[in-house]
Amino acid sequence: MARQINVVLEGSESVFDFSKVDRFKLYGKRQRIVLDDDGNRCEKAELSDDGAAIIRSGMSMQAHFDESGEWVEHGRMVGLDEEGNAVDKVPSTLGVGQELELATPEELSQNEMVSVYHLSEVDCDTALLELLAKGNIYRFPFNYRADYCAETAFLLSNKEGVFVLVTKDASPQWCQLDTVAVEDFSQESDADDELDFEMF
Template sequence: MAKPIIVTWGGVQSTFDHEKLDRAKLYGKRQRQILDPHEQRCERAELSRDGTLLIRSGMTAQGYFDESNAWIPNSKLVGLDADGNPLPHIGSTLGEPQKLEGPVEPGELLDLAVRSVYTLDPNGLDPKLEGELRAGKVFRFVFSYRGGYDTELAYLVCNGGAYFALVGSPAVSEWCELQTTVTDDPGGDDDGDELDFEMF
């Protein structure tokens, strides 16, 4: 079982067991299965470009091939910054107390590109924090499920008596507008070539 989400607010810790929420759990799912002549389920696979390796589902998530076709497992990969310097590795936040920020403006959620939603089961919830959440307040904390080279933001909310963590990154909107505004020029040249609608 995964480690719990632990947050602190006002010097008091609260702990939540969590489960990822997906569309299949909400709506169920159907899956079309391809069977071979012996009624056995077929599995998707593909050949590498040179035809020497059969790649099955899930294999590409375990590592990569470099330019010389050497296999590099994910555990050997290192994150680099824009200058090519190694980035520090960030550990998982699960099981580690994270400081809650807030209450924050609920509008922050509208600017969040949500990647994951977790249902939370309180296992030692601070009564003061519970009261704030049930009153509709929103709190923010840093989140990283497996660890890596970057963290995400998680927002702790309560809806209908149930608790959720919405995880993602702020969505940056780029607004496009005219650099200059077009205005009428009353002092423009008048070449006398105006249309006369009576001639139509």
């Protein structure tokens, strides 16, 4: 059975099927390709820094190693907090009723967007749908698969339907007269900027 999103508002549970919505599904995308002298598509690869190896797709791997250089199996690793202490695993929330809490647009707008799902009603409390149609936004914990930190999801609706926006909590800083802007942007990735956008 497909996994579902279950939410609870004032004791009434609603069950939804869900499907991911992304930019490609809405607008398509732009993709750059490279051609060789004969007009055939080239393959992207890497040349190692010593020039000794051409690394094609499927040839590289990645892993964690301990201080003695031994490979550490992924399954042995656990979630650690900032101080290096192990944290409890958070189970998947799919199929398990999650309590809804009323949220504000500001709580949603300040968080970092992760993914967007469109919901299809399976067994739904009509009172919830009415409140969503009035403009209410609800927050609930969301964890697609078990890991060490649940995301925060927001349930809302518009004329297109009911959506869940999955986000990571963020805490933007207040600015005061005596604070100085000194952020270092050297690590910021602009990889997404290669993608196309045709909504305009």
